[in-house]
Amino acid sequence: MSAIKDDQQMYLGIDGGGSKCKAVLMSADLEILGQGLSGPANPLHGFEQATASIVDSARLALADAGMAGYPLQRLITGAGLAGMNLPGLLEQMLAWQNPFQQMYLTNDLLIACLGAHNGADGAVIVTGTGSCGFSSVDGQSLMLGGHGFPQGDIASGSWFGLQLVTKVLQSLDGLTAASCLNRQVLDTLACKDTIALVELVVGKPATFYAQLANLVFDAAEQGDAMALAIVKDGAGYLNNLARKLWQDKAPRLSLVGGLAVRLVPWLAKDVQQMLTAPVWPAEIGAVLYAQQQDARQEAASA
Amino acid sequence: MSAIKDDQQMYLGIDGGGSKCKAVLMSADLEILGQGLSGPANPLHGFEQATASIVDSARLALADAGMAGYPLQRLITGAGLAGMNLPGLLEQMLAWQNPFQQMYLTNDLLIACLGAHNGADGAVIVTGTGSCGFSSVDGQSLMLGGHGFPQGDIASGSWFGLQLVTKVLQSLDGLTAASCLNRQVLDTLACKDTIALVELVVGKPATFYAQLANLVFDAAEQGDAMALAIVKDGAGYLNNLARKLWQDKAPRLSLVGGLAVRLVPWLAKDVQQMLTAPVWPAEIGAVLYAQQQDARQEAASA
Numbered sequence: 324m325s326a327i328k329d330d331q332q333m334y335l336g337i338d339g340g341g342s343k344c345k346a347v348l349m350s351a352d353l354e355i356l357g358q359g360l361s362g363p364a365n366p367l368h369g370f371e372q373a374t375a376s377i378v379d380s381a382r383l384a385l386a387d388a389g390m391a392g393y394p395l396q397r398l399i400t401g402a403g404l405a406g407m408n409l410p411g412l413l414e415q416m417l418a419w420q421n422p423f424q425q426m427y428l429t430n431d432l433l434i435a436c437l438g439a440h441n442g443a444d445g446a447v448i449v450t451g452t453g454s455c456g457f458s459s460v461d462g463q464s465l466m467l468g469g470h471g472f473p474q475g476d477i478a479s480g481s482w483f484g485l486q487l488v489t490k491v492l493q494s495l496d497g498l499t500a501a502s503c504l505n506r507q508v509l510d511t512l513a514c515k516d517t518i519a520l521v522e523l524v525v526g527k528p529a530t531f532y533a534q535l536a537n538l539v540f541d542a543a544e545q546g547d548a549m550a551l552a553i554v555k556d557g558a559g560y561l562n563n564l565a566r567k568l569w570q571d572k573a574p575r576l577s578l579v580g581g582l583a584v585r586l587v588p589w590l591a592k593d594v595q596q597m598l599t600a601p602v603w604p605a606e607i608g609a610v611l612y613a614q615q616q617d618a619r620q621e622a623a624s625a
Numbered sequence: 626m627s628a629i630k631d632d633q634q635m636y637l638g639i640d641g642g643g644s645k646c647k648a649v650l651m652s653a654d655l656e657i658l659g660q661g662l663s664g665p666a667n668p669l670h671g672f673e674q675a676t677a678s679i680v681d682s683a684r685l686a687l688a689d690a691g692m693a694g695y696p697l698q699r700l701i702t703g704a705g706l707a708g709m710n711l712p713g714l715l716e717q718m719l720a721w722q723n724p725f726q727q728m729y730l731t732n733d734l735l736i737a738c739l740g741a742h743n744g745a746d747g748a749v750i751v752t753g754t755g756s757c758g759f760s761s762v763d764g765q766s767l768m769l770g771g772h773g774f775p776q777g778d779i780a781s782g783s784w785f786g787l788q789l790v791t792k793v794l795q796s797l798d799g800l801t802a803a804s805c806l807n808r809q810v811l812d813t814l815a816c817k818d819t820i821a822l823v824e825l826v827v828g829k830p831a832t833f834y835a836q837l838a839n840l841v842f843d844a845a846e847q848g849d850a851m852a853l854a855i856v857k858d859g860a861g862y863l864n865n866l867a868r869k870l871w872q873d874k875a876p877r878l879s880l881v882g883g884l885a886v887r888l889v890p891w892l893a894k895d896v897q898q899m900l901t902a903p904v905w906p907a908e909i910g911a912v913l914y915a916q917q918q919d920a921r922q923e924a925a926s927a
Contacts, residue, residue, distance in 0.1 A: 409824075467798050470823045473775040474790045488776045496769050498865045521772045522711055525669065563800040 335384065335423070336609030337377055337402035338434060339364030341452055342530060344373075346380035347606040348388050348398075351614075357390070358606075359383025366416055367406040374419055377402060381423075395422040401613030402426055403434030403605060408466065427616040431605065432457035432466065438608025439577035439601035442615065446573035447601075448564055451580035452533040454479035456564045458573045465571055468564055472529035478557035480582055483539045484532025486553045488524055492517065494549065502549035504542050511538060540585040558589040565594045577601040637686065637725070638911030639679055639704035640736060641666030643754040643783075644832045646675075648682035649908040650690050650700075653916075659692070660908075661685025665832065668718055669708040669773070676721055679704065683725075697724040703915030704728055705736030705907060707755065710768060729918040733907065734759035734768060740910025741879035741903035744917070748875030749903070750866055753882035754835040756781035758866040760875045767873055770866055774831035780859035782884055785841045786834025788855045790826055794819065796851065804851035806844050813840065842887040860891040867896045879903040 331351060338345040344364035348357040361379035363372055378395070385393050400423040406412045407430035416428055436447045436459050446458035448468075453476040455469035472481045491508045493499045495517045514520040524531070542550035561578075568576060576597045578587060587595060603611075633653065640647040646666035650659040663681035665674055680697070687695050702725040708714045709732035718730055738749045738761050748760035750770075755778040757771035774783045793810045795801045797819045816822040826833070844852035863880075870878060878899045880889060889897060905913075 467800070470794050470819075471827055474787060474826050475794055475823070477791070477795070485776060489779075492772045492777050493770075493779070493862075496869075498769065498862070498869060517772075518711070521777070522713065524776055525773055560795070560800070563795075567798075567800055 333398055334610045334613050335381055335398045335400040336434070336606040336611075336613065337364070337380065337400060337404075338431065338604070338606040338609055339366075339373060339377060339402060339404040340431060341365040341368065341405060344376040344380045345604070345606045346377075346384040347604075347610060348381075348384040348390075349607070349610045353607070353610070355607075357384040357386070357388025359385075359387060365405040366412050367409070370415055370419075373404065373416075374421070378422060396424050398423050399613050399617055400424075400426045401434065401609035401611070401616070402428050403431045403609045403612065404428070405431045407431070425613075425617070427613045429609075429612055433459060433464065434608035434612055435579050435601075435605040436608065437611045437615075438603040438605045439579055440575050441602040442608075442611040443575070444573065445575035445577065446568040446571070447576070448561060448568070448578050449580040450479055450561070450578065450582040450586060452480050452529055454482065454561075454580075456568050458568050458571050460571060460573055465568075467567060472532070476529070477560040478582075478586070479529075480533030480536040481529035482532075483553060483557060483582070484535035486556070487535050487539050488520070488532065490549050490553065492520070495520075500548060502542070503545070503547050504538060504549055507538050507542070508535065511535065536582060537585070540582075543589070554589050558586065558591075561586065562591045562594050565590070565597055569597050575599050579605070635700055636912045636915050637683055637700045637702040638736070638908040638913075638915065639666075639682065639702060639706075640733060640907040640911055641668075641675060641679060641704060641706040642733060643667040643670065643707060644835060646678040646682040647906070647908045648679075648686040649906075649912060650683075650686040650692075651909070651912045655909070655912070657909075659686045659688070659690025661687075661689060667707040668714050669711070670830065672717055672721075675706065675718075676723070680724060698726050700725050701915050701919055702726075702728045703731070703736065703911035703913070703918070705731050705733040705911045705914065707733045709733070710771075727915075727919070729915045731911075731914055732768075734771075735761065735766065736910035736914055737881050737903075737907040738910065739913045739917075740905040740907045741881055742877050743904040744910075744913045745877070746875070747877035747879065748870040748873070749879050749881050750863060750870070751882040751907075752781055752863070752880065752884040752888055754782050754831055756784065756863075756882075758870050760870050760873050762873060762875055767870070769869060774834070778831070779862040780884075780888070781831075782835030782838040783831035784834075785855060785859060785884070786837035788858070789837050789841050790822075790834065792851050792855065794822070797822075802850065804844070805847070805849050806840060806851055809840050809844070810837065813837065838884060839887070842884075845891075856891050860888065860893075863888065864893045864896050867892070867899055871899050877901050881907070 336347045344361045346359040359380040361376045364376040366373040444460045456467035543554040638649045646663045648661040661682040663678045666678040668675040758769035845856040
């Protein structure tokens with residue numbers, strides 16, 4: 324059992340995304356007590372699954388803290404979920420009879436931004452399965468990019484994967500130069516030839532393509548021309564996105580998400596110099612959000 | 626009622642594509658008796674709809690010939706459908722309890738090629754909703770390109786439409802230069818802003834995007850930089866495809882499909898010189914195919 328006093332308020336931070344839900348249990352002074360990881364929690368892809376994943380991750384974080392029996396209704400929770408910028412989806416989540424003492428709900432970009440800048444003003448570019456830019460400066464927030472697969476989310480994992488498959492198909496047809504990626508894509512997907520590859524990829528969603536993104540970076544680092552063209556194209560977009568957020572007077576800018584580490588070396592020098600390492604991950608940003616909202620409510624009711 | 630004798634064999638040619646299905650009813654000596662046009666007939670996007678469209682177009686062609694009551698089971702049919710190079714899809718279509726006396730099934734490329742070259746050897750590049758290169762020389766056929774939306778079908782209508790929406794979203798975000806296409810896309814789709822556009826395009830299929838392709842060509846002809854970049858990119862791919870088919874010793878090469886007329890002026894001079902105008906449309910190619918197969922079967926059983 325933890326050394327937490329029975330009367331001390333604890334906070335739960337939730338980062339709910341398309342492939343997983345992360346939870347962190349923290350004390351009021353931001354000591355990490357436990358963490359939990361569960362399944363998909365994007366309400367756009369299913370309300371039932373998203374809410375179940377949130378509760379699962381919360382229980383796992385409590386168990387990780389050695390507090391398995393602790394009641395959820397004593398936790399103040401901040402949750403940042405994908406899709407909360409869509410009014411209908413936000414309304415549905417707000418109507419959820421959640422098991423917490425209080426749940427402050429916002430979008431996944433704001434908690435990533437709060438986490439990256441320890442609750443202060445700043446901007447983030449998130450590049451995971453999808454991609455998006457976001458800034459929060461002087462109480463004004465700005466969202467740039469995103470827009471979904473395949474028409475948007477440029478330089479995200481799904482975008483890199485789709486570019487890869489598109490270019491490999493042209494190369495396998497002999498219309499462009501050969502690349503080491505041709506064989507690697509076929510092998511990774513266990514396809515014996517072009518026809519098998521085409522049959523496999525028909526109608527596949529963003530999450531499928533995102534799994535292939537690292538192949539592009541591996542090959543680019545080895546100087547493969549096809550990979551270099553894709554990576555430079557994606558990096559060019561992120562350079563534009565970063566400069567635009569910077570012009571918006573963001574005092575800090577962080578690149579976060581699963582692809583961030585691989586992307587940084589390919590960005591323009593002026594953009595690399597804008598970047599600061601994120602202070603905390605998004606789930607801790609969700610705790611900061613809950614504390615900010617809680618303080619605001621207390622001030623309002625005082 | 627037509628002057629066709631009751632005992633004369635008639636042929637039906639079907640060209641089944643992603644956005645429409647064309648049927649032509651012909652006499653044995655290739656006189657056009659009637660034509661029919663129905664909905665999407667790409668089995669990859671729905672078996673039920675494809676087979677319904679085929680039957681609809683057949684009945685419309687009979688009605689057009691003034692033979693509305695004529696039984697489908699007396700027609701010998703050639704059908705060229707998208708996706709018939711995929712073994713699973715071909716098997717499913719072959720298992721269809723079709724209403725015709727005989728249905729010879731092949732892919733949409735072979736009938737386009739047979740039609741374009743009046744049954745003789747040659748090559749075609751088809752650019753409609755999808756795109757693909759195909760040659761049939763000395764009994765050997767070669768398929769190049771295609772591969773579906775969004776990972777393939779480069780320089781097709783759906784590809785031009787997707788490139789357009791992708792680039793317009795970036796421009797509306799202020800990440801790239803403004804274009805007259807921004808307003809045109811919003812107006813064409815009756816969207817008041819970026820969010821409305823994103824909500825509208827989520828999950829849209831190839832046929833949706835293909836409707837937007839002409840906007841790109843209109844703007845390119847007026848010198849719009851965004852449109853020119855897209856058109857040159859697509860034309861570059863088609864140049865490669867044409868040269869590769871030409872190297873394959875195709876004696877003739879035609880560009881066919883809904884976008885052919887708009888694309889030709891943007892192709893390289895050497896590629897323009899390879900091109901000959903198609904003799905017949907694809908649905909008549911399907912009749913030629915049915916007659917060839919029928920003659921082959923009769924020869925085999927004689």
